[in-house]
Amino acid sequence: MNNNNVLVVGAGIAGIEASLVLAQAGKSVHLVEREMCIGGNVIKYEDVFSNLECATCMIAPKQQELLANENITLLTLSEVTRVEGSKGDFTVSIKQKARYVSMEACIGCNACFDPCPVSLKNEFEENLCERKAIYTPCPGALPNVPRIDTDACLRFKGEDCNLCKEACMFEAIEYDQKDEDITLNVGEIILATGFRPLDPSKIPHYGYGNEDVYSAFEFERMYASNGPTQGNLVLKDGKTPSSAAVIFGVGVDDYRCPSSICTMYSLKYIYYLRHKLPEIKIAEFYREICVPCKSCGDFLRKMQETGSEFIRVEDIKVTDKKGSKEIVYKIEGGDEKTFTADMVIVASPMRPGNDAEKIAGIFGIPQLSDGFFAKQKDDISSVISGKDGIYIIGCAGGPKNIGESITEAQAAAGRILSLSYQTSGQ
Amino acid sequence: MKRIGVFICECGPNIAEKIDIDSIVKEVSSISGVEIAERYKLLCSKDGKEYLKEKIKENKLTHLVLGACSPKQHEKTFIKVCEEAGMNPYLCNLINIREQCAWMTPDREEATAKALRCIRAGIARVKYQQSLEKKYLESNVDILVIGGGITGLQTSLLLASDARKVYLVEKNPDLGGMVSSFKSLFEGGNVKSVVKEKMEKVLENKNIEVFTNSEVKDVLGFFGNFIAKIEKDNKITEVKTGAVVVATGCSLFDPGQIAKYKYGKLDDIYTSLEIEVMNMGGRIVLKNGREPQSVAIVHCVGREEKGYCSKICCSYSAKFHDYLREKNKDVEIHNLYYDLCTSQFERGRKDISVTRISDIEEITEESGKKHIEYLTGDGKKESVSVDMVILLPVIEPGKNVPELAAMLRIPLDARGFFAEEHVKLNPVATSLEGIYIAGCVQGPKNILESITQSEAVAGKILCSLIPGKKLEPEVMVSRIAPSLCTGCQTCLSVCSYGAIVFDRENGICVTNEMLCRGCGNCASACPSNAITHKHFTSRQIYQELTEVLYPSRSMKEQK
Numbered sequence: 001m002n003n004n005n006v007l008v009v010g011a012g013i014a015g016i017e018a019s020l021v022l023a024q025a026g027k028s029v030h031l032v033e034r035e036m037c038i039g040g041n042v043i044k045y046e047d048v049f050s051n052l053e054c055a056t057c058m059i060a061p062k063q064q065e066l067l068a069n070e071n072i073t074l075l076t077l078s079e080v081t082r083v084e085g086s087k088g089d090f091t092v093s094i095k096q097k098a099r100y101v102s103m104e105a106c107i108g109c110n111a112c113f114d115p116c117p118v119s120l121k122n123e124f125e126e127n128l129c130e131r132k133a134i135y136t137p138c139p140g141a142l143p144n145v146p147r148i149d150t151d152a153c154l155r156f157k158g159e160d161c162n163l164c165k166e167a168c169m170f171e172a173i174e175y176d177q178k179d180e181d182i183t184l185n186v187g188e189i190i191l192a193t194g195f196r197p198l199d200p201s202k203i204p205h206y207g208y209g210n211e212d213v214y215s216a217f218e219f220e221r222m223y224a225s226n227g228p229t230q231g232n233l234v235l236k237d238g239k240t241p242s243s244a245a246v247i248f249g250v251g252v253d254d255y256r257c258p259s260s261i262c263t264m265y266s267l268k269y270i271y272y273l274r275h276k277l278p279e280i281k282i283a284e285f286y287r288e289i290c291v292p293c294k295s296c297g298d299f300l301r302k303m304q305e306t307g308s309e310f311i312r313v314e315d316i317k318v319t320d321k322k323g324s325k326e327i328v329y330k331i332e333g334g335d336e337k338t339f340t341a342d343m344v345i346v347a348s349p350m351r352p353g354n355d356a357e358k359i360a361g362i363f364g365i366p367q368l369s370d371g372f373f374a375k376q377k378d379d380i381s382s383v384i385s386g387k388d389g390i391y392i393i394g395c396a397g398g399p400k401n402i403g404e405s406i407t408e409a410q411a412a413a414g415r416i417l418s419l420s421y422q423t424s425g426q
Numbered sequence: 427m428k429r430i431g432v433f434i435c436e437c438g439p440n441i442a443e444k445i446d447i448d449s450i451v452k453e454v455s456s457i458s459g460v461e462i463a464e465r466y467k468l469l470c471s472k473d474g475k476e477y478l479k480e481k482i483k484e485n486k487l488t489h490l491v492l493g494a495c496s497p498k499q500h501e502k503t504f505i506k507v508c509e510e511a512g513m514n515p516y517l518c519n520l521i522n523i524r525e526q527c528a529w530m531t532p533d534r535e536e537a538t539a540k541a542l543r544c545i546r547a548g549i550a551r552v553k554y555q556q557s558l559e560k561k562y563l564e565s566n567v568d569i570l571v572i573g574g575g576i577t578g579l580q581t582s583l584l585l586a587s588d589a590r591k592v593y594l595v596e597k598n599p600d601l602g603g604m605v606s607s608f609k610s611l612f613e614g615g616n617v618k619s620v621v622k623e624k625m626e627k628v629l630e631n632k633n634i635e636v637f638t639n640s641e642v643k644d645v646l647g648f649f650g651n652f653i654a655k656i657e658k659d660n661k662i663t664e665v666k667t668g669a670v671v672v673a674t675g676c677s678l679f680d681p682g683q684i685a686k687y688k689y690g691k692l693d694d695i696y697t698s699l700e701i702e703v704m705n706m707g708g709r710i711v712l713k714n715g716r717e718p719q720s721v722a723i724v725h726c727v728g729r730e731e732k733g734y735c736s737k738i739c740c741s742y743s744a745k746f747h748d749y750l751r752e753k754n755k756d757v758e759i760h761n762l763y764y765d766l767c768t769s770q771f772e773r774g775r776k777d778i779s780v781t782r783i784s785d786i787e788e789i790t791e792e793s794g795k796k797h798i799e800y801l802t803g804d805g806k807k808e809s810v811s812v813d814m815v816i817l818l819p820v821i822e823p824g825k826n827v828p829e830l831a832a833m834l835r836i837p838l839d840a841r842g843f844f845a846e847e848h849v850k851l852n853p854v855a856t857s858l859e860g861i862y863i864a865g866c867v868q869g870p871k872n873i874l875e876s877i878t879q880s881e882a883v884a885g886k887i888l889c890s891l892i893p894g895k896k897l898e899p900e901v902m903v904s905r906i907a908p909s910l911c912t913g914c915q916t917c918l919s920v921c922s923y924g925a926i927v928f929d930r931e932n933g934i935c936v937t938n939e940m941l942c943r944g945c946g947n948c949a950s951a952c953p954s955n956a957i958t959h960k961h962f963t964s965r966q967i968y969q970e971l972t973e974v975l976y977p978s979r980s981m982k983e984q985k
Contacts (some may be wrong), residue, residue: 025889051849058851060498068502107468109440169438170468259767260737290767292737294841294869295849312803332782333804380613380620382878403850404875407882410854414885418584421888 002420003088003187004028009080009359012040013402014394015192016062017409023071025417030184031066032078032094037141038063040194044124044217046224046231048402049264050299052271056140056226058402063142075182077147083189083363087389092184098177100148101134106172108144110136112164118152122228126218129228134164134173139226148173188389188416191373192409193359195395198252198348206247206346207318207325211236213344216265223272233276233343241342243281244273245327248347250287250316259290261399263300266347267291270303282308283339285316285329293401311339318344350399365390372398383412391415428553429461431487432545433478435469435494437524444528446538450493453542457549461485470500475507482511489555490518491548493541496525514557516901516961521548547973554966562896563940565650566668569887570595572642572830573673575603577865577876579624581671584884586633589893593665594628595637595656601625603675605873607702612745613874620873637663645670645834648940649860650897668891669860671883672844674830676866679728679819687727687817688789694718694796695789695815698742705749710814717754718813722798724786725763728820734841736870739818740768746816747778760810762786762800781808789815821870834861835924843869854882858924859941862886902961903942904949908934910956917948917957 006022008015011033019029037043045055066072075096082093101112116132124137131137133152136144148164150156155175165173200208200215207213212235214222221227222234235241248266249259266284273280289310291300304310315330327339352371353359360367366374366386373392376384385392391412394405432454436442447465455463462485468474469492481487490513492504497520508515523541531537567590571578574596586592600606606621628634640658647653652670656663678699681689689695693713696704704710712718723743729735743761750757761780782803790797795811802808823842831838836856839845844863847855854862862883865876890897906917906926911934917926918935925941926948928934937948937957949959958964 021885021889025892048850053850062851064498107437107440107470109438111439288766290735290737290765292735292767292870294734294839294843297734298840331804332802333806377614380611380874380877381881382874383881401850403853404878406851407853407875407878410883410885411878411881412885414584414881414883414888417888418587418884421587421589 003185004420005030005184005186006188006190006416007032007080007090007092007184007186008190008192010034010040010192010194010394010396011038011066011074011076012192012194012394012405013042013059013062014194014396014405014409015040015190016059016066017406018190018192018393018413019072020062020065020069021410021413022416023069025413027071027416029072030075030186031072032075032080034077034079035137036076036099036147037137037143038066038074038076039142041217042402043138043141044220044224046220046227047268047271049268050293050295052268060140060142067143074143076143078182080359080362088187090186090189090389092186092189094182094184096180096182098179099145100150100174100177101146102172102174103143103145105170106145106168107170108136108146109169110146111169112146112167112173115163115167117161117163118154120149120152125221125228126215128218128221138224145172148175187420188391189363190391190393190409190412190416191359191363191365191385191396192392192394193353193356193396195350195399196353198351200346200348203252203346203348205251205315205317206348207320207344208346210318210320210325210344211323212241212342213318213325213346216345216347219269219272219345223276231276233273235342239342240277241280243283243341244343244345245283245285245318245325245339245341246270246273246345246347247285247316247318247327249349250285250313252349259288260292260296261401262347262349263288263290264296264401267299267303269345269347270306270308274306274308281341282306283327283341284308284310285313285327286310287313318346350395353396356396363387363390365392368398372396381411381415383408383415428459428489429485429487430459430489430491430549430552431481431485432460432463432491432549433469433481433493434463434465434523434545435474435492436465436467437495437528438468441494441524441528444531444534444537445523445541446534449538450542450545454545454549457546459489459553460549461487469494470503475503478504478507479511482508482513487513488517489552491521491545491552492518493521493523493545493548496522514559516558517552517555519548519552519555521545543974543977546977547970550973551966551970554963554969555961558901558960560901561899561939563650563899565891565895565897566652566666567891567893568592568665568667569669569671570642570645570652570654570665570667571671571673573603573675573865573867574598574601574628574636574638575673575675575865576605576621576624576873577675577880578603578671578673579621579628580877580880581673581864581883582628582634583624583631584881585887586631588633590633590891592634593637593654593656593667594634595640595642597639597641599639601628601636601638604699607699607706609702609705609749610745611873612741613872642830642833645861648858648938650891651940652860669862669887670834671862671864671880671887672830672834672867673864673880674824674826674867676821676870677824679732679822681727681817681819684728684731686786686788687724687815689817692789692791692796694813695817698739698746698816698818701746701749701816710750710753712813718750718757719754720758720760720795720812721750721814721816722760722762722796722810722812723816723818724798725761725818726765726820727817728822729764732820732822732841734820734870735765735767736820737767738821738870738872740766741872743818744768744778758812760812762798762810781810821866824867827867834858836861836863837922841869843867854879854886857922859943899940900942900944902944902959903939904937904944904946904957904959905939906935906937906948906952907956907958908932910954911935912954912956914953916951916953920947920951922947 118133122131864879
């Protein structure tokens with residue numbers, strides 16, 4: 001039996017690319033995304049290393065193409081709950097949460113946001129700003145259709161509020177939408193469930209939790225022009241920092257530290273800081289500099305020429321000293337020194353997504369000891385999982401940069417398409 | 427006779443509340459050529475699309491100007507409407523008065539004035555737009571793969587089927603490439619299944635034609651229609667293919683270029699590849715035939731000189747520990763490195779001793795041993811004496827790469843590797859459609875990454891070259907007027923897609939419409955104004971801009 005349906009789980013850059021390639025070849029693709037919008041972690045970034053290209057400009061055309069593609073069925077707010085069967089004949093159960101806003105009728109004008117009386121922390125913005133109970137995570141999010149957060153919405157708590165519905169000119173608000181159970185039959189499955197950065201509070205010596213010590217994503221959002229500060233780098237008290245420290249790769253040997261990715265994105269933070277605050281004093285603390293791509297070395301040199309200090313350290317400890325951060329560090333040879341900064345950015349390694357274990361269980365695939373999904377061992381390939389018919393792409397299988405994730409997406413598509421040609425042709 | 431229809435979308439309150447649509451409709455109604463101007467509540471809705479189709483038919487409209495949202499949002503929607511109504515979609519102009527006027531300009535009067543200018547400009551432009559027709563092209567789906575190493579083998583196996591033939595060209599007598607000299611792989615898997623079995627499968631596959639001892643001498647044509655000349659024993663075979671995959675691998679930097687390493691000058695100083703070959707032969711021994719009791723592995727050889735890190739050397743150096751200890755478990759191994767590009771050393775390899783250095787000062791011979799003087803990470807002078815030195819040179823582009831690039835008309839990057847079309851978004855494609863790169867030709871890579879690239883190339887090819895399906899080349903391409911071209915070839919230098927060639931016989935440049943992707947670089951660079959970019963002609967742009975910048979002038983002209 002030649003099953004033309006493919007399930008792709010996760011609509012980050014890898015999942016999007018895999019879907020587009022398969023759809024172009026005529027496959028019928030079902031793309032399942034847990035969140036309300038597509039783009040994954042990449043849409044959180046303003047610029048990407050090493051060419052400092054604008055991330056949105058890069059991914060938006062792919063997102064648009066995906067939304068317009070007739071061979072791709074996108075299921076947002078959806079999670080796979082059960083998988084049965086085997087290669088060529090998987091039966092997949094999906095739970096899709098109601099959005100309470102019609103995807104067809106809504107034109108994305110956002111007129112419903114203002115009247116909503118509920119404000120709460122915006123998780124997408126790393127809780128650095130607020131959103132309403134009816135919301136999109138950030139300007140530019142796609143599909144540009146809000147959802148109602150029923151945990152926060154007054155109406156869903158039993159109160160008599162329909163302010164969003166009144167504000168909508170297009171009758172797009174549908175309070176009576178219901179969660180749906182969907183069953184699909186697919187031939188192959190691609191898992192592209194991505195990563196999350198390690199919670200920096202797991203590295204106590206980085207001092208995360210003190211004011212003005214920022215995680216990587218907090219800093220990305222602060223720098224983003226569509227983020228909570230519209231791209232202004234400011235301290236909690238509203239002042240502009242005059243000094244900043246970036247720390248990566250120190251004392252994180254227990255993690256499969258994606259040394260190259262941590263190095264590269266930490267270097268990008270020098271650019272972020274220097275670009276917005278040309279006079280700021282910057283110190284970059286690191287253990288090893290790993291810049292293993294043909295253009296990465298040039299990026300390193302460029303950043304070294306910005307007048308920022310690069311300090312190789314064996315150990316580091318960040319503490320709060322009356323508002324400013326005191327960084328005590330040990331250099332090679334053992335001398336201890338101190339650096340004081342207004343702002344500290346801690347670049348932590350990539351970790352598997354929060355639900356990796358659950359997902360591995362649902363799909364029946366093995367994990368590595370660090371939680372990333374394992375690849376099969378016999379025939380060397382970076383996209384074939386331990387279970388026939390299931391493929392793993394992007395950061396779900398280990399730390400990767402965008403180019404590598406895209407390559408794996410095309411690779412999984414290549415594997416699937418090659419198979420269907422070889423079985424149908426012979 | 428041009429019959430222009432102008433329709434302004436209210437977009438609910440989005441445009442209607444911010445812009446005085448009625449006054450715009452009134453203003454543009456009187457412009458010559460405008461047959462009908464109306465407002466509508468939501469053009470992108472189902473009703474709106476039907477309304478547009480009816481209006482087009484009813485009024486026999488030839489041209490359309492829509493004042494609505496961003497083309498990013500609904501250009502495709504309206505292209506479809508035009509096609510369904512029997513109108514050429516290239517005669518439709520979608521003017522963004524929502525994002526660029528209604529949402530940007532708070533003052534209603536100013537927003538209206540701005541929207542009016544934009545729509546007038548759209549009308550002025552649409553009059554000069556030309557209907558363009560889609561082209562369809564038969565394509566050949568067979569594939570030429572250059573390079574029979576692990577990457578080329580994997581690519582061939584994934585692509586070959588009864589519907590698609592693969593021609594695999596290898597310059598050496600045997601397939602397998604560099605990896606066939608490795609005894610084990612740090613990436614996992616074993617050499618037997620990774621290389622040997624693939625070689626056998628390739629040789630058995632009736633849909634793969636293997637040319638060993640052969641070279642590709644020329645590749646002509648374009649995506650879907652390449653002709654390649656393969657030379658074997660002074661005989662040329664011509665094959666027709668739809669795409670070309672370059673998988674010719676890499677070389678290692680020659681450490682002899684840096685005097686201090688004494689490579690080739692002193693005995694018992696080897697490169698990593700020499701160690702692999704020696705190990706494959708069963709023994710890693712000194713010149714005198716004895717096994718080394720102490721070895722220094724010097725990392726990053728040529729990194730400073732070449733300007734980039736090869737990323738795989740740290741990982742494979744760990745494998746060398748196994749090679750050496752398998753033969754002599756007491757061998758003493760020192761790693762001298764600059765930066766570790768792996769966490770492998772920290773991960774479960776407590777048996778590996780590493781010394782961070784900032785420079786190798788000198789390697790000399792002292793009583794049969796190599797004496798390495800180096801500066802440690804914190805600048806102290808230290809030294810070590812060993813029987814054998816293993817240098818880990820950086821990976822560099824193969825020697826034939828510049829020649830190959832010229833033949834294929836694809837660019838190299840600053841480091842001399844093949845340049846990808848886009849580092850992140852299209853890493854295995856090149857600027858010339860239909861020519862793909864996989865493995866170390868594109869940059870240093872481990873085996874796993876090379877295989878991933880070969881799989882990605884298969885994905886790119888299998889989704890675009892489909893048996894029985896015609897190709898649809900870009901419609902908005904450039905065209906060079908032979909009578910105006912002076913043959914200066916400025917356009918050649920700005921074309922990234924190899925779409926322009928110089929016709930020596932006539933002394934002029936010619937665009938290959940099959941390769942052109944419509945970027946417009948050539949049209950703006952041409953000093954003789956000989957190049958027209960279809961759908962972006964000078965006249966169209968001039969009319970549009972004049973109307974935006976000097977509305978009064980054109981209004982006067984009209985009166």
